[in-house]
Structures are given as structure tokens and as C-alpha cells.
Amino acid sequence: DSGVTQTPKHLITATGQRVTLRCSPRSGDLSVYWYQQSLDQGLQFLIHYYNGEERAKGNILERFSAQQFPDLHSELNLSSLELGDSALYFCASSVERGYTEAFFGQGTRLTVV
Amino acid sequence: ELKVEQNPLFLSMQEGKNYTIYCNYSTTSDRLYWYRQDPGKSLESLFVLLSNGAVKQEGRLMASLDTKARLSTLHITAAVHDLSATYFCAVDFFLNTGNQFYFGTGTSLTVIP
Numbered sequence: 001d002s003g004v005t006q007t008p009k010h011l012i013t014a015t016g017q018r019v020t021l022r023c024s025p026r027s028g029d030l031s032v033y034w035y036q037q038s039l040d041q042g043l044q045f046l047i048h049y050y051n052g053e054e055r056a057k058g059n060i061l062e063r064f065s066a067q068q069f070p071d072l073h074s075e076l077n078l079s080s081l082e083l084g085d086s087a088l089y090f091c092a093s094s095v096e097r098g099y100t101e102a103f104f105g106q107g108t109r110l111t112v113v
Numbered sequence: 114e115l116k117v118e119q120n121p122l123f124l125s126m127q128e129g130k131n132y133t134i135y136c137n138y139s140t141t142s143d144r145l146y147w148y149r150q151d152p153g154k155s156l157e158s159l160f161v162l163l164s165n166g167a168v169k170q171e172g173r174l175m176a177s178l179d180t181k182a183r184l185s186t187l188h189i190t191a192a193v194h195d196l197s198a199t200y201f202c203a204v205d206f207f208l209n210t211g212n213q214f215y216f217g218t219g220t221s222l223t224v225i226p
């Protein structure tokens with residue numbers, strides 16, 4: 001157990017809908033990272049937050065947004081969902097502001113039908 | 114263009130044999146990470162390499178980083194079945210717009226008894 005908690009584990013929703021994925025980092029970790037893993041795109045970095053502030057953006061679609069709250073948990077919001085958004089979404093956390101060793105949650109498997 | 118390439122993509126090897134997985138990247142970075150992923154599972158951090166010439170070993174796995182060649186290797190010694198998994202390298206690129214974290218395509222390793 002990495003100490004990073006993601007909910008829900010599985011999510012099935014229809015096209016056009018909006019969902020929120022939640023991530024609780026390890027105790028004491030200030031950085032949260034979000035990734036998308038799909039068969040055709042591989043593992044893609046989406047966004048990084050440190051202590052509530054956005055630090056870096058990767059290949060995150062405009063339909064997607066994220067935030068990190070004062071208690072350091074983070075949420076990834078996915079809207080106007082398309083079939084191609086079906087993927088495994090991971091969050092990871094680390095202590096440092098820069099990317100050092102990060103610990104991954106178990107992921108949320110999103111299926112858009 | 115920022116790219117991280119791994120080879121081979123698939124590797125089938127017999128128990129007891131040695132082999133090396135290669136990770137090449139396109140732009141200067143001195144931060145490289147190796148992860149392991151078992152089927153349907155999350156990513157487990159294996160090695161964090163933060164400088165040119167860094168070498169780290171854990172059990173039958175040894176990772177090294179040559180920042181001048183933009184190359185990292187993951188060497189497997191005397192493979193055992195438990196090492197069967199997908200291995201990813203990831204590189205932290207420093208850009209004016211912030212850090213961009215890229216994963217390689219992954220190497221699916223199968224160790225045959």
C-alpha cells in the first residue's frame with residue numbers, strides 16, 4: 001500500500017457526462033500528480049499541483065481540470081466525456097516541490113459508454 | 114519534440130539469463146525514474162536517478178544514467194519469474210513553462226521458467 005488513496009476505483013458513465021476523481025496523497029506529501037494511462041496513448045502526464053498551486057501542465061485536455069484543496073487532497077474533473085477518455089487515471093504524490101520519488105495510487109478505471 | 118523511447122517493447126527471456134532495457138530521451142535532463150507495473154496494478158517506484166553517472170541496484174535490477182548520451186539502462190541479472198512485469202522509464206524535462214514529465218512506452222518483460 002503506497003499510502004495514496006484514489007476514489008472511486010471504477011467508474012462507468014455515458015458520453016457527455018461529467019465526473020470527478022479524487023486523490024488523497026500520502027500524509028505529509030505536498031505534491032500531487034495526475035496521469036492518464038490508455039492502450040493507445042500510453043502513460044501521459046496531465047498536471048502537477050504543489051501545496052495548492054498548479055506547478056506544471058502536461059497533455060491535459062481543456063475539458064479536464066484539476067485542483068488541490070487546502071487539506072492537500074486533489075480532484076480531477078472530466079467533462080463532456082468522450083469514448084476516448086476511457087482510461088486508467090492515476091494520481092501520485094511526493095514530498096518535494098520538484099519531482100523526486102513519487103508514490104502512485106491504485107488508479108480509477110473510467111469507462112465511458 | 115520531447116520524447117522518451119524504450120526498447121525493446123516486448124522481452125521474453127529465460128530464467129537465469131541477463132538482459133538490458135534501454136531508455137533514450139530527446140532533450141537534456143538529469144532526472145530519470147524507473148517504475149514497475151504488474152498487470153492491472155499501479156506503478157511501483159524502482160529507481161530515482163538524479164545525476165550523470167548515477168547507478169543504483171536493488172536485487173537483480175541495476176539502473177544507470179548517462180545524461181550526456183541521454184540514455185538510461187535497466188539491467189536484469191539472472192532473471193527470475195517474479196520479475197515478469199512492465200517496466201517504464203520516465204524523464205523530468207525542465208522547460209520555461211514548467212516541468213514536463215514524460216513516460217516511455219514501457220517494456221513488457223516475460224520471464225520463462
